[in-house]
Amino acid sequence: MLKPMKIKEILQLKESGDSIRQIAINKGLSKTTVQELLKKCELHGISSEQIVEENYGDLLALLYPRERTDEAQKEEPDWETVHQKLTTRKRTNLKYLWVEYKEEYPDGYEYSQFCNRYAQWKGVNKEVTMVQEHIPGMRVCVDWAGLAPELVNVKGKATKAYFFV
Numbered sequence: 498m499l500k501p502m503k504i505k506e507i508l509q510l511k512e513s514g515d516s517i518r519q520i521a522i523n524k525g526l527s528k529t530t531v532q533e534l535l536k537k538c539e540l541h542g543i544s545s546e547q548i549v550e551e552n553y554g555d556l557l558a559l560l561y562p563r564e565r566t567d568e569a570q571k572e573e574p575d576w577e578t579v580h581q582k583l584t585t586r587k588r589t590n591l592k593y594l595w596v597e598y599k600e601e602y603p604d605g606y607e608y609s610q611f612c613n614r615y616a617q618w619k620g621v622n623k624e625v626t627m628v629q630e631h632i633p634g635m636r637v638c639v640d641w642a643g644l645a646p647e648l649v650n651v652k653g654k655a656t657k658a659y660f661f662v
Contacts, residue, residue: 574614
C-alpha cells in the first residue's frame with residue numbers, strides 16, 4: 498500500500514507524460530504496481546491535485562478497500578504492554594512477543610506487520626539509516642553475549658563465564 502504523497506508523485510509524473518516504465522524506475526516500484534495504481538485512480542477519477550484535498554484514510558479506503566477492511570478486523574496488541582515486556586523481561590524479543598500474540602489471536606497480524614506497527618507506536622522511522630565505512634583491522638566492536646552462564650569445575654566451585662562478541 499503506497500502513501501498518498503507517493504501516489505501524488507506518480508500521478509504527477511503520469512500527467513507530465515512519463516511512461517509507466519519511467520515512473521516505475523523513478524519511484525523504485527514494479528511496472529505492475531504503477532499500472533494498477535494508475536488504473537484505480539482513473540477508475541475513481543483521482544488526480545494529483547485531489548490528493549491534497551482528500552483525507553488520507555478516505556483515499557486509502559477508496560484505492561485499497563479490501564486491505565483496509567481486513568486490517569480493521571485484526572486485533573491490535575497493547576503496545577504499552579509489549580514495550581514493557583521488551584524492556585523488563587530477560588531474553589525477550591519481538592519474535593517471542595509476536596508468538597504470544599499469535600497464540601491469543603491466531604488471525605492477528607503477521608510478524609512483519611507486528612514489528613512495523615510496534616515501530617510506528619514507538620515513533621521509530623525505519624527509513625532512517627546511517628552507512629558506516631569500516632576499514633578492516635582499524636576498530637573492534639565488543640558487546641556482551643547474553644547472560645553469564647556458570648561453569649562448575651571438578652571440585653564443585655562455580656564461576657561465571659562472560660562472553661564477548
